[in-house]
Amino acid sequence: MNTSQTVQQLQAQWVTPENFRRYGQVIFASQDGKAFDAEDAQLNLENGTPRFYIMRLQKRGRKFHQITRHVQCTQCLGSLEGKDWLIAVCPPENHVNEPALGEIAAFRIPGNCFIKLNAGTWHAGPYFEHEVVDFYNLELADTNEVDHFTHDFLKSHQLEFEMVD
Template sequence: MTEPLPTHPLTAATVTAEAFAPFGVVLTPMADGTPFTAEEAVLDVSGGIPRFYLMSLDDKKPEFVRVTRHLETTQTLMAVGDVEWTIAVAPASIDEPTLDDLRAFRIPARTAITMLKGTWHAGPFFAEPSMDFVNLELDDTNVTDHHNFRLDDTYGVRVVVE
């Protein structure tokens, strides 16, 4: 039996547009008829067939040993329902994230995020037994554009979001 990995704590902050800017944009409700915004302009699903679907996840405790990125598309996520959730991210500009590169954000209900192409991420995480999320990416993102980096292999830790 192997010993459990030591943990690396990562404190989650409530997301703001400014804090999330290196990783993407924060989208909040706006009145119908609001003109197109710069935040919406980061969306890029031009590299293939867009896939807009409801993603169902179970038991996503806020801990991870791996981060993932998609180089060919942005990814937009939003929880279905009036529930907060959490995501961990690292900048797209780096090939191998360090523990210091990681940031965690609490995403309030009725808020979506669009991650820039190449943004490293882990999650979404949540306290509920299961949750559904609106997900916009490409039809083959999880097959042909799913690049992983193992934090446990490289740094010998399990990251725990607090």
């Protein structure tokens, strides 16, 4: 059995609404009073009690070997204090229990927006090199208990990823 580990680099691109569309939405500030439209987060939180909270994460670096998805809800993530961060994503394939290796993409998210992940989108992150970053997170109250599916690339492919600029 081959136990050697490979590190695959993923080129992180700055997120835009266009290049992130396969995975979800990018939401930027809009004028107060603007009518709800397609540029607003299209949320699916109907399968439980919504939970909006701030999570504090310590320096996470740029490497990962696990990727997770939630199939029962959308998820919104954004950093506080204007700090940029990284995330890797893979489009949802709800009939497949494993992300497609060739479909994984990495994005740099600026601190002036947030992302909404479509239900079922595989994601690894947030990652960053700051000492500490607080993130707001909108999902369901029990997402991490009943709707948390993780794939481990070290176990399946002896593979780790590193997001690079």
